[in-house]
Amino acid sequence: MQRCSTKVGGLIETEMGELFGLMWDGWSDASVHYVAIYAVCNVDGKRRERLLSLSPLDENP
Template identity: 60%
Template sequence: MAPNREICAFFYEDKGQGDYRCQLRGTSRKQQVGSGYSNLLSHLTSTHPDFEETYRASWVVERNMPISEVDDPLTRSMASWKPVSSKTLKLDMQTCAPNVGGVIKKELGEIFGVMYDGWTHGTVHYVGIYGVTFVNGKHRERLTVAVAFGGR
């Protein structure tokens, strides 16, 4: 679950000088400055026992993800990860690209081809780019890119 500070920032409006307003009920709460968030969290647990589900659901809804995403075990596990800085993420991405490239190179083998395909449905035009290769004597096609143009 998120840190208490983030949960309280989500559910309460800080009115200053230790005064907070619950955004779910509109009631005022007092919290001693520097004493943590115990009073605010106590209000949430006693008055809004489903506050954790509300908080998780907002994460999904604000990103326009399918509602079923909250039930997904992978999403739940990622929501409990420690925060990652953008610098660390960029470094990991730079390390990941050559590794993925090596796997692709191994899978494609020595001889491979690229095949383009396009089709139209109504006013929408689709383009697909496939990688074609033989692996262990078997023909393989992998859709690498699919793009739609036009339409409404």
């Protein structure tokens, strides 16, 4: 699994290039809250959004 994530990370890094933005999104399902981080970039003149991270929020302070 480690090799897979390293390879996918390298592909996303190459696709994003040097100019990109980060976007955060959050939502709830029942009582569980989630947050996601996306990379946003242009590839061949089209906007691309790639999910970088997805996690439930920790309710414990």
